[in-house]
Amino acid sequence: xxxxxxTSLLISITSIAGIPRLVPFxxxxxxxxxxxxxxxxxxxxxxxxxxxxxxxEIKESETCFTWEHRYRSREHIFPKELITTCINEN
Amino acid sequence: MKxxxxxxxxxxxxxxxxxxxxxLTFPDLTTDEAQAAFGTSPAWTPLGMMILRGAQGxxxxxxxxxxxxxxxxxxxxxxxxxxxxxxYSDKRISLFAVAIAAIFPTHILFSRLxxxxxxxxxxxTLTLYFFLRARKEPSAKWLSMLYISxxxxxxxxxxxxxxxxxxxxxxxxxxxxxxxxxxxxxxxxTLIISLIPVFFYILSHPGVFATVFQYGGNxxxxxxxxxxxFDLVITWWRFLSIFLIAIAFSLSAYRKLNWPFWIxxxxxxxxxxxxxxxxxxxxxxxxxxxxxxxxxxxxxxxIYRNLxxxxxxxxxxxxxxxxxxxxxxxxxxxxxxxxxxxxHTEAVNEVLKDEEVITVLGGPGHHIRWYLDPKVLVGDNxxxxxxxxxVLVLRDSDLAKSLGKIVxxxxxVSIAVLP
Numbered sequence: 001x002x003x004x005x006x007t008s009l010l011i012s013i014t015s016i017a018g019i020p021r022l023v024p025f026x027x028x029x030x031x032x033x034x035x036x037x038x039x040x041x042x043x044x045x046x047x048x049x050x051x052x053x054x055x056x057e058i059k060e061s062e063t064c065f066t067w068e069h070r071y072r073s074r075e076h077i078f079p080k081e082l083i084t085t086c087i088n089e090n
Numbered sequence: 091m092k093x094x095x096x097x098x099x100x101x102x103x104x105x106x107x108x109x110x111x112x113x114l115t116f117p118d119l120t121t122d123e124a125q126a127a128f129g130t131s132p133a134w135t136p137l138g139m140m141i142l143r144g145a146q147g148x149x150x151x152x153x154x155x156x157x158x159x160x161x162x163x164x165x166x167x168x169x170x171x172x173x174x175x176x177x178y179s180d181k182r183i184s185l186f187a188v189a190i191a192a193i194f195p196t197h198i199l200f201s202r203l204x205x206x207x208x209x210x211x212x213x214x215t216l217t218l219y220f221f222l223r224a225r226k227e228p229s230a231k232w233l234s235m236l237y238i239s240x241x242x243x244x245x246x247x248x249x250x251x252x253x254x255x256x257x258x259x260x261x262x263x264x265x266x267x268x269x270x271x272x273x274x275x276x277x278x279x280t281l282i283i284s285l286i287p288v289f290f291y292i293l294s295h296p297g298v299f300a301t302v303f304q305y306g307g308n309x310x311x312x313x314x315x316x317x318x319x320f321d322l323v324i325t326w327w328r329f330l331s332i333f334l335i336a337i338a339f340s341l342s343a344y345r346k347l348n349w350p351f352w353i354x355x356x357x358x359x360x361x362x363x364x365x366x367x368x369x370x371x372x373x374x375x376x377x378x379x380x381x382x383x384x385x386x387x388x389x390x391x392x393i394y395r396n397l398x399x400x401x402x403x404x405x406x407x408x409x410x411x412x413x414x415x416x417x418x419x420x421x422x423x424x425x426x427x428x429x430x431x432x433x434h435t436e437a438v439n440e441v442l443k444d445e446e447v448i449t450v451l452g453g454p455g456h457h458i459r460w461y462l463d464p465k466v467l468v469g470d471n472x473x474x475x476x477x478x479x480x481v482l483v484l485r486d487s488d489l490a491k492s493l494g495k496i497v498x499x500x501x502x503v504s505i506a507v508l509p
Contacts (some may be wrong), residue, residue, distance in 0.1 A: 008286035018294035045467030049130045070263045072128045074460045
């Protein structure tokens with residue numbers, strides 16, 4: 001059983017390491033803001049499936065979301081680009 | 091030579107393998123298949139997609155490569171199913187059950203397409219097999235195999251976690267009634283520990299929750315259960331026809347199989363009901379009914395059994411014969427019609443050869459990124475003016491004409507150059 005437990009935790013290392021970046025989403029303001037942020041990406045014609053949230057920054061009157069966008073086609077995975085969208089809280 | 095059940099079984103198994111390898115490159119890639127091929131679905135655990143990416147990395151980014159992965163998983167299911175059946179029955183029944191599984195229409199169909207349901211079907215069957223072995227003899231060997239197969243199932247596709255969870259629940263209910271519970275604790279713990287990676291994966295990947303929230307209450311859920319079950323049966327009937335009658339008939343063998351077997355089938359059915367009854371690929375898991383169907387058919391007179399098997403074989407051929415030999419109204423739509431993208435991509439890409447980025451209107455699916463060379467922006471939610479010189483419009487030539495000068499037009503696609 002101990003070996004199974006160690007193996008499971010080993011497999012989970014990258015997932016566990018990714019948990020801290022999701023901590024800000026405990027805040028309901030940020031959770032609601034992210035949908036507006038996603039709509040902004042959509043209005044730029046991006047495929048949301050190619051984007052991944054990297055950072056959330058709370059400023060005085062707005063919340064900024066930084067996304068990593070990586071376009072994928074049949075043969076290519078294009079270089080990463082960082083896109084920041086800011087949602088005004090007012 | 092007298093033809094007996096063994097000969098018939100082997101003939102059906104060979105037919106089933108042949109049908110799984112047929113028409114792999116014929117239909118266009120669908121949007122869900124493309125998500126799997128790109129390895130980008132935020133809602134799925136990664137193993138199924140990693141296998142597809144790995145195959146493409148080795149053999150190239152071709153339709154035959156990603157669909158061959160499914161075909162191989164579909165074929166590999168057959169010997170595994172034999173060993174599973176042997177835990178319940180003798181060699182004769184087991185071989186006959188494999189023959190019925192070999193010609194089971196939804197299992198053949200999704201062995202030809204890359205939806206990952208065929209991979210999960212194999213992983214679930216493997217989990218069930220090792221669960222039954224460990225339950226009989228909870229040695230380190232069988233517990234290890236159970237652990238590995240359960241982790242594989244949960245990481246193959248997110249819904250894969252359902253079977254280990256239900257097996258744990260089943261074990262707990264079963265053991266409430268038993269005095270000696272120690273033997274089962276090891277199995278329960280093994281399954282629970284095997285769920286740790288998927289638990290952390292879901293926790294750290296917001297795409298899984300986002301997808302559940304996006305579709306929860308409409309496609310995902312248990313609302314209007316009557317309609318959901320009705321839709322499910324209609325979908326099954328379209329792809330299984332009289333196999334559905336055989337399934338109903340096979341319920342008479344209920345007592346010959348134990349609860350883990352029925353829990354596995356039930357998990358497959360529940361997945362269909364809860365995650366979208368009109369999604370055909372959830373019918374893949376019904377292949378496990380091949381065992382109760384075989385047990386039931388072997389209880390009737392040989393003449394009726396042979397007639398039934400003949401009818402099931404004819405139906406499978408009418409649904410899934412190679413489209414170059416036969417096209418019938420019972421076939422899935424994408425085998426009845428000529429594909430579009432597999433035959434037009436070259437011409438469309440020739441028009442777009444100097445473009446780095448284009449805008450596409452008309453609800454493009456993910457497969458459009460597979461077929462088109464330039465980067466694609468989804469124009470449906472964009473504000474005008476569009477940022478690209480070329481706009482490709484799906485199924486609306488009038489819209490394309492209103493945008494600019496038409497440089498390409500066929501029955502599906504119009505391309506306009508903006509002024």
